[in-house]
Amino acid sequence: xxxxxxxxxxxxxxxxxxxxxxxxxxxxxxxxxxxxxxxxxxxxxxxxxxxxxxxxxxxxxxxxxxxxxxxxxxxxxxxxxxxxxxxxxxxxxxxxxxxxxxxxxxxxxxxxxxxxxxxxxxxxxxxxxxxxxxxxxxxxxxxxxxxxxxxxxxxxxxxxxxxxxxxxxxxxxxxxxxxxxxxxxxxxxxxxxxxxxxxxxxxxxxxxxxxxxxxxxxxxxxxxxxxxxxxxxxxxxxxxxxxxxxxxxxxxxxxxxxxxxxxxxxxxxxxxxxxxxxxxxxxxxxxxxxxxxxxxxxxxxxxxxxxxxxxxxxxxxxxxxxxxxxxxxxxxxxxxxxxxxxxxxxxxxxxxxxxxxxxxxxxxxxxxxxxxxxxxxxxxxxxxxxxxxxxxxxxxxxxxxxxx
Amino acid sequence: xxxxxxxxxxxxxxxxxxxxxxxxxxxxxxxxxxxxxxxxxxxxxxxxxxxxxxxxxxxxxxxxxxxxxxxxxxxxxxxxxxxxxxxxxxxxxxxxxxxxxxxxxxxxxxxxxxxxxxxxxxxxxxxxxxxxxxxxxxxxxxxxxxxxxxxxxxxxxxxxxxxxxxxxxxxxxxxxxxxxxxxxxxxxxxxxxxxxxxxxxxxxxxxxxxxxxxxxxxxxxxxxxxxxxxxxxxxxxxxxxxxxxxxxxxxxxxxxxxxxxxxxxxxxxxxxxxxxxxxxxxxxxxxxxxxxxxxxxxxxxxxxxxxxxxxxxxxxxxxxxxxxxxxxxxxxxxxxxxxxxxxxxxxxxxxxxxxxxxxxxxxxxxxxxxxxxxxxxxxxxxxxxxxxxxxxxxxxxxxxxxxx
Numbered sequence: 001x002x003x004x005x006x007x008x009x010x011x012x013x014x015x016x017x018x019x020x021x022x023x024x025x026x027x028x029x030x031x032x033x034x035x036x037x038x039x040x041x042x043x044x045x046x047x048x049x050x051x052x053x054x055x056x057x058x059x060x061x062x063x064x065x066x067x068x069x070x071x072x073x074x075x076x077x078x079x080x081x082x083x084x085x086x087x088x089x090x091x092x093x094x095x096x097x098x099x100x101x102x103x104x105x106x107x108x109x110x111x112x113x114x115x116x117x118x119x120x121x122x123x124x125x126x127x128x129x130x131x132x133x134x135x136x137x138x139x140x141x142x143x144x145x146x147x148x149x150x151x152x153x154x155x156x157x158x159x160x161x162x163x164x165x166x167x168x169x170x171x172x173x174x175x176x177x178x179x180x181x182x183x184x185x186x187x188x189x190x191x192x193x194x195x196x197x198x199x200x201x202x203x204x205x206x207x208x209x210x211x212x213x214x215x216x217x218x219x220x221x222x223x224x225x226x227x228x229x230x231x232x233x234x235x236x237x238x239x240x241x242x243x244x245x246x247x248x249x250x251x252x253x254x255x256x257x258x259x260x261x262x263x264x265x266x267x268x269x270x271x272x273x274x275x276x277x278x279x280x281x282x283x284x285x286x287x288x289x290x291x292x293x294x295x296x297x298x299x300x301x302x303x304x305x306x307x308x309x310x311x312x313x314x315x316x317x318x319x320x321x322x323x324x325x326x327x328x329x330x331x332x333x334x335x336x337x338x339x340x341x342x343x344x345x346x347x348x349x350x351x352x353x354x355x356x357x358x359x360x361x362x363x364x365x366x367x368x369x370x371x372x373x374x375x376x377x378x379x380x381x382x383x384x385x386x387x388x389x390x391x392x393x394x395x396x397x398x399x400x401x402x403x404x
Numbered sequence: 405x406x407x408x409x410x411x412x413x414x415x416x417x418x419x420x421x422x423x424x425x426x427x428x429x430x431x432x433x434x435x436x437x438x439x440x441x442x443x444x445x446x447x448x449x450x451x452x453x454x455x456x457x458x459x460x461x462x463x464x465x466x467x468x469x470x471x472x473x474x475x476x477x478x479x480x481x482x483x484x485x486x487x488x489x490x491x492x493x494x495x496x497x498x499x500x501x502x503x504x505x506x507x508x509x510x511x512x513x514x515x516x517x518x519x520x521x522x523x524x525x526x527x528x529x530x531x532x533x534x535x536x537x538x539x540x541x542x543x544x545x546x547x548x549x550x551x552x553x554x555x556x557x558x559x560x561x562x563x564x565x566x567x568x569x570x571x572x573x574x575x576x577x578x579x580x581x582x583x584x585x586x587x588x589x590x591x592x593x594x595x596x597x598x599x600x601x602x603x604x605x606x607x608x609x610x611x612x613x614x615x616x617x618x619x620x621x622x623x624x625x626x627x628x629x630x631x632x633x634x635x636x637x638x639x640x641x642x643x644x645x646x647x648x649x650x651x652x653x654x655x656x657x658x659x660x661x662x663x664x665x666x667x668x669x670x671x672x673x674x675x676x677x678x679x680x681x682x683x684x685x686x687x688x689x690x691x692x693x694x695x696x697x698x699x700x701x702x703x704x705x706x707x708x709x710x711x712x713x714x715x716x717x718x719x720x721x722x723x724x725x726x727x728x729x730x731x732x733x734x735x736x737x738x739x740x741x742x743x744x745x746x747x748x749x750x751x752x753x754x755x756x757x758x759x760x761x762x763x764x765x766x767x768x769x770x771x772x773x774x775x776x777x778x779x780x781x782x783x784x785x786x787x788x789x790x791x792x793x794x795x796x797x798x799x800x801x802x803x804x805x806x807x808x
Contacts, residue, residue, distance in 0.1 A: 062683025077498045089680055091739065093711035093732035094481045094762075095641040121679055123724045124713045124735060131714035151720040169683075228693060229633070229672060237499040248684035255688025266692025268633060270674065275525055276493055278795060279466025279573075280652035284659025286794030288670025289632060307497035309528045310535035316555040320527045322806040328497035331528060334805050335495065335798075342797035358498075390690030393746035394682060394739075401738050402726040 001199070001365045003212050006340070006350040007219060015214045018379045022372070023204070029386060030166035031371055034174040035197035035364075037164075039189055042176060045140075045161065046183045055103045056184045057086040059129070060113035060177075061121045062248060063169020064142075065089045068178040070245040071363050074238045075187060078303055078358045082186035088125045096125060105133045111181055113142040115169055117149030120398065142176055168386050170249050171371055174364070188360045195364025203372055213372055216351060220267065220293065221380030227293045227349055230267050231285065234297040235274040235336040238358065243271025246370055253374045255390070256383035265381055275335045282339065286346060293349040297366075298336050301357040302329040405603070405769045407616050410744070410754040411623060419618045422783045426776070427608070433790060434570035435775055438578040439601035439768075441568075443593055446580060449544075449565065450587045457513045460588045461490040461503070463533070464517035464581075465525045466652060467573020468546075469493045472582040474649040475767050478642045479591060482707055482762045486590035492529045500529060509537045515585055517546040519573055521553030524802065546580055572790050574653050575775055578768070592764045599768025607776055617776055620755060624671065624697065625784030631697045631753055634671050635689065638701040639678040639740040642762065647675025650774055657778045659794070660787035669785055679739045686743065690750060697753040701770075702740050705761040706733040 026032040058065050065087045072085045086099050086108075110129065114122045141153040145162045153160040161176045172178065174196055179189045202209035220230065232246050247269045255266035272281050274296075285292055309331070311324045323331070336352075343350055353369070355362040378385030430436040462469050469491045476489045490503050490512075514533065518526045545557040549566045557564045565580045576582065578600055583593045606613035624634065636650050651673045659670035676685050678700075689696055713735070715728045727735070740756075747754055757773075759766040782789030 061680060066684070077502055090641050090677075091679055091732050091736045092639070092641045093706050093708035093736075096732060097708060097711060098481055118721070118724065120724075120727065120735075120739075123718075123721065124727050124730075124732065127713050127716050127718070127724075127727070128711070128732075130716060148720045152718050155719045228695070235496070237494050237496045244684075251685045251688035251692075255690075255692030257691050264691055264693055266688050268672075268674075268688060268692070268695075270672075273494075275495055276465060278798060280470070280648075281655045282798065283792045283794040284655040284670050284672065286659075286797065287661050287668055288655075288659030288672070289668055291632070291672075302497050304497035304501060307501060307532070309531050312531045312534060314527075314531070314556050315559045316552045317522070317527065320522065320524075320531075322803075323524065323528050323531070326528075326806075328495050328500060328528065328532075331524075332495045332497075335524075335802060338802040338805060339798045341801045345797065388687045390687040391682060393690065393749065394686065394743045397745045398739060398742040399726075401742060402730075 001356070001362060001369065002354040003209065003369070004352050005212060005215060006344060006352070009215050009219045009222070011211070011214055011218065014380065015218050018217065018376050019210070019214060021379045022375050025375065028166060029375070030164050031171035031174070032200070034164070034167070035193050035200050035368065037193065039179060039193070042179050042183055042189065045159070045180065049109055049184060053083065053107055053109045055084050055086060055108040056111065056181055057088060057099070057103060057108050058111050058113060058181050059088045059122050059125050060111070061089045061119060063172055064113035064115070064122070064177060066170075066241070066245040066248050067173025067367070068181045070242040071173070071178065071182055071187065071192065071360070071367075072185065073241040074358065074363045075360060077238055079187070083184060085181055085185050088129075089121070091121050091124055096128065100129070108138065109184065110139045111142060112139060113177055114149060115144055115163055117143045117147035140180070142180065170252055171386070173245070173367060191360040192364035195361035196368035199365045199368040199372065209369070213369075213376060217373055217376035217380055219349065220377050223349070224265065224267055224381055227291060228267055229270060229292040231270045231272055231281070231292055231294045232297065233272040233274055233277065233294050233339070235332050236297070236299050237273060239297060240273055242363070242366065243273070247271055249370060249374055252388050253378055253385045254381065254383060258382045259384060260382055265383065267377065274339065275332065278335065278339060285343065285348065290348070294343060296336055296340060296350070296352040298333055298352060298354045299358060300354055303358060304329060405760070405766060405773065406758040407613065407773075408756050409616060409619060410748060410756070413619050413623045413626070415615070415618055415622065418784065419622050422621065422780050423614070423618060425783045426779050429779065432570060433779070434568050435575035435578070436604070438568070438571070439597050439604050439772065441597065443583060443597070446583050446587055446593065449563070449584065453513055453588060457487065457511055459488050459490060459507045459512040460515065460585050461492060461507060461512050462515045462517060462585050463492045463526050463529050464515070465493045465523060467576055468517035468519070468526070468581060470574075470645070470649040470652050471577025471771070472585045474646040475577070475582065475586055475591065475596065475764070475771070476589065477645040478762065478767045479764060481642055483591070487588060489585055489589050492533075493525070495525050495528055500532065504533070512542065513588065514543045515546060516543060517581055518553060519548055519567055521547045521551035544584070546584065574656055575790070577649070577771060595764040596768035599765035600772035603769045603772040603776065613773070617780060621777055621780035621784055623753065624781050627753070628669065628671055628785055631695060632671055633674060633696040635674045635676055635685070635696055635698045636701065637676040637678055637681065637698050637743070639736050640701070640703050641677060643701060644677055646767070646770065647677070651675050653774060653778055656792050657782055657789045658785065658787060662786045663788060664786055669787065671781065678743065679736065682739065682743060689747065689752065694752070698747060700740055700744055700754070700756040702737055702756060702758045703762060704758055707762060708733060
């Protein structure tokens with residue numbers, strides 16, 4: 001993975017402190033150590049799932065689904081995965097019915113994922129599916145040790161897996177929460193963790209990403225009142241769900257009351273897909289209020305060498321002949337470069353990330369890169385990156401409504 | 405369709421002027437008159453497409469695809485549509501290959517949609533598909549009258565349909581651009597236009613929406629420097645692509661240099677889906693910078709009455725029994741109401757739109773409502789709502805790169 005910044009900023013004392021804070025956080029924040037975890041028990045668990053199982057269905061929402069979905073959707077088109085992964089993540093009845101219609105319940109293993117063990121969406125859906133398919137060995141529960149959900153699972157003799165300590169939902173994709181569904185579908189989870197570990201090493205062991213991440217986070221933090229919207233513009237349809245994961249990670253981690261001032265701050269994440277969103281959101285970036293930074297993501301090698309624009313001349317449309325013989329993978333990256341150049345002219349803060357190819361290692365790197373960046377920015381804008389007190393109010397109101 | 409504002413604002417002279425401007429725009433801006441168009445020629449065209457055709461594939465990007473996709477994806481789960489609709493809207497080679505693999509080219513009719521007739525994405529893909537399937541009667545071209553694309557289409561004896569005059573891409577969904585692909589799939593396009601016409605009548609003929617739209621647009625315009633991010637929070641998975649259509653309409657229409665000051669202004673659109681994004685973006689709305697307004701969309705009747713949470717007690721999880729016997733459609737709307745209440749407590753500017761049910765008439769209403777709102781806000785913040793000069797720079801750079 002390459003990352004090029006199109007802006008510069010001088011690192012000072014504040015950055016050294018932020019770096020030290022992330023070093024120190026490794027003792028108390030669980031996600032940092034996920035890259036070096038031993039996955040043998042996960043692989044052992046997966047081997048015990050019957051080979052008759054053709055579909056894996058995650059029943060979970062937010063941090064319990066977005067990460068696995070991001071990785072699965074990135075790899076699905078290019079890897080020969082062994083099972084299909086589905087996500088029940090909405091109480092929309094039409095959505096529930098649609099997904100149920102698309103799977104054979106008797107050949108599906110369900111992963112019920114809830115950190116707290118009492119998520120309303122997850123258990124509404126679980127009860128509904130249970131009423132149609134009441135076999136304990138078709139379910140695995142992933143939750144915090146000692147939760148009531150664990151007690152329930154033991155009561156019905158179903159499998160339980162534990163979340164590691166001090167790993168919040170949106171930072172949990174490289175734990176059992178993401179690794180179990182992905183491994184069950186044949187994703188190389190060791191390569192995934194290796195990709196994450198490469199970024200971790202580069203950052204903590206003074207590799208080239210240390211300076212990059214410190215500069216980028218300092219720029220975002222220093223200018224957070226001006227450039228408070230951060231666009232992730234990915235030139236690959238396969239990164240669509242990665243963008244959704246990023247939106248949760250960024251928005252829920254950084255949209256907070258400041259620790260020392262209690263002032264409301266926040267960086268607003270926006271996920272975009274190129275070239276499609278050149279025909280949608282680009283106008284706003286170019287000519288709208290100058291409150292946005294943009295990070296481009298490019299794929300070096302799409303592994304689709306034979307998808308080439310043929311050498312055809314269309315009468316009256318000869319001007320389009322400049323496209324002939326061009327591989328689509330070259331065209332899409334030229335489109336990305338053209339937008340970068342156009343935005344550079346406008347002095348909009350930019351950087352670009354290039355993934356060499358589409359595989360588990362690279363998406364693991366991208367995930368960990370964003371987790372580190374989020375931790376750094378959170379530190380610098382003085383928020384608690386790992387909590388989400390703002391979502392409680394609506395939950396309490398719903399509970400009251402339900403109790404009536 | 406109901407629309408309830410949770411804020412109030414006193415209408416003054418400025419609103420009367422904006423209303424008169426929209427009245428006057430009807431003479432020069434084509435989308436206003438689309439609801440009353442005669443669709444008999446479109447229906448006649450559709451009858452001439454062979455009944456052997458099973459799939460319809462739109463080759464188009466931005467305004468040429470987003471609208472039809474929004475409506476199709478909204479109706480697909482609840483209506484018995486006669487054909488499947490696909491969208492080639494990316495130069496991502498993996499995406500192109502995926503869609504091609506999912507259709508039988510010999511039983512597909514392709515709609516090549518390009519207003520200008522020279523869109524790079526559209527013609528790269530068209531050439532590629534043409535090299536695999538070279539039968540003129542499998543293609544229909546939709547473009548401006550007299551374009552080079554029309555000349556080409558006539559040269560190969562393929563069908564051509566014309567965009568109506570003065571209808572920009574992002575306002576074109578209720579023209580042939582959206583109506584043809586939708587009608588080919590069996591969508592009731594008359595009902596769609598009827599829904600739009602209901603909104604038009606309510607607005608222009610002093611119905612209840614006139615005051616609502618004038619108040620809402622005035623609030624957005626007056627506070628555009630403070631509440632410059634507008635979130636559309638739809639409690640229905642089926643509105644996901646409607647959100648994408650809204651993002652283009654809003655962002656590309658309102659992100660501009662002001663007409664009289666040349667100052668960069670813009671309202672940033674964000675599409676959210678509930679309840680999923682309660683576990684993602686909500687924290688940022690609740691506790692982040694107070695720069696967001698939120699519009700909720702609810703569906704009154706999901707037409708899925710039998711999707712009910714069963715009356716099951718889970719040992720150790722008895723607290724979840726409050727969910728029992730609740731239809732999912734009730735639960736999802738209770739979730740929406742809970743978030744509205746929580747945000748009201750925080751004095752965040754809100755409104756809610758309720759669609760009685762999921763059908764063509766209602767989505768037609770929603771589309772036209774947003775088009776009118778966009779026109780009004782554009783008028784009030786002093787931008788040209790209908791152009792998009794900011795996207796040209798990247799196109800010119802790409803053309804230079806291609807010519808090398």
